[in-house]
Amino acid sequence: MSKQIRAVSLISGGLDSLLSTKLLLDQGIHVEGINFFTGFCVEGHTHAIRKQKSDKPKRNNALWVAEQLGIKLHIIDVIEEYRDVLLNPKHGYGKNMNPCLDCKGFMVKKAKQWMEENEFDFIITGEVMGQRPMSQRKETMPIVQSESGANDLLLRPLCAKHLPPTKAEIEGWVDREKLLDFSGRTRKPQMALAKEYGFEDYATPAGGCCFLTDKQYSDKLVDMWQARGNRDYQLDDLMMLKVGRHIRPNKRFKMIIAREEGEVKFLEGYRNQYANLYSTSCNGPIALIDGEPNQEDIKIAAKILARYSQGRDEDLVDVEVKLEAGVVQQLSAKPFGADEIPKSWFV
Numbered sequence: 001m002s003k004q005i006r007a008v009s010l011i012s013g014g015l016d017s018l019l020s021t022k023l024l025l026d027q028g029i030h031v032e033g034i035n036f037f038t039g040f041c042v043e044g045h046t047h048a049i050r051k052q053k054s055d056k057p058k059r060n061n062a063l064w065v066a067e068q069l070g071i072k073l074h075i076i077d078v079i080e081e082y083r084d085v086l087l088n089p090k091h092g093y094g095k096n097m098n099p100c101l102d103c104k105g106f107m108v109k110k111a112k113q114w115m116e117e118n119e120f121d122f123i124i125t126g127e128v129m130g131q132r133p134m135s136q137r138k139e140t141m142p143i144v145q146s147e148s149g150a151n152d153l154l155l156r157p158l159c160a161k162h163l164p165p166t167k168a169e170i171e172g173w174v175d176r177e178k179l180l181d182f183s184g185r186t187r188k189p190q191m192a193l194a195k196e197y198g199f200e201d202y203a204t205p206a207g208g209c210c211f212l213t214d215k216q217y218s219d220k221l222v223d224m225w226q227a228r229g230n231r232d233y234q235l236d237d238l239m240m241l242k243v244g245r246h247i248r249p250n251k252r253f254k255m256i257i258a259r260e261e262g263e264v265k266f267l268e269g270y271r272n273q274y275a276n277l278y279s280t281s282c283n284g285p286i287a288l289i290d291g292e293p294n295q296e297d298i299k300i301a302a303k304i305l306a307r308y309s310q311g312r313d314e315d316l317v318d319v320e321v322k323l324e325a326g327v328v329q330q331l332s333a334k335p336f337g338a339d340e341i342p343k344s345w346f347v
Helices: 015-025 061-069 079-087 100-117 141-148 188-197 215-228 235-240 261-268 295-307
Strands: 006-010 030-037 073-077 122-124 245-250 253-257 275-279 287-291 317-322 328-333
Touching (some): 006 015, 015 188, 030 100, 061 073, 100 122, 245 295, 287 295
Parallel strands (some): 006 122
Antiparallel strands (some): 253 287, 275 287
16 A cells, blocks of 8 residues: 655644645645644733624634644644844844744744654745735745755645755645735735635635734734843743733833723733722722832822722722732822823833
8 A cells, every 4th residue: 555645734724724725625635734833822811802803703713723624733832932032133123023934934944843753745835926015026946945854755735846856846746736826915826725625714815824924913012122121032021912901101110001901801810910009989990110210200100000990080099009019009199191192101
């Protein structure tokens, strides 16, 4: 009997990885998915907390893709290993804090290690030539192959006909004629193919699955580093940057204010780790304080919190402040007016 050829597919949860994997499954290849958790992934966190898109089910799109395809998905934590990719990208950053080219090379390298450890034969990605300005250009796609060490073990089914044949094609494991020639930034061909396959309710094409491509998130990350004087971070830091309204009156401290019920519940889970404050004379959000505020800063924080409470139109709002040392303060704060909080304070 001939050996069953096996491929590992990088599953982001997007349409491209869904389709590229389906193309190989249709050729009789045994495919298993792999999803690397960097800490900066959009999936599964803010979707579960926020009320945005409340008409859609809360889900991890990578798991959803695996379910649609009927394949096994391996989710691997690479938070610590990814740290060097973010802080020291050989090829620099994209428009924001996204080290896309280094990131893709890192993930393909990790996939190659997994492939060898589990005796698989080659790697699949959903890349399309010309789709991403940094990592998916004609001149940068070979860099991913060489620097990851994958070389001709890396197959990109959606744009394979624009690229030299890989080992899978040369060895006859895969029929090159059944692969595709997609290119450019339009997702119309992918959407048409999804319709042909009967896939519905997939993640929004071009929506992105990494917070580092988001300007607001990247600005908050850089602000955190600048305020602390170093570029260290923990997973909790990354989660905090995804949640709430961030206001920094000065370098000493920043407030993270919940915007809705889901965020209130999430931030309450950190009340023992951060100084926090909330209104006691009316309903309002909880706010965490990151930093080392002085007494005048605490008064400013109380006025900001009062502004976002239901007592914003009152003369005074009672606020309870719990500092990290276990000290509790009771304040009566006059809420800031609608235009009294400087725009420069908003991160």
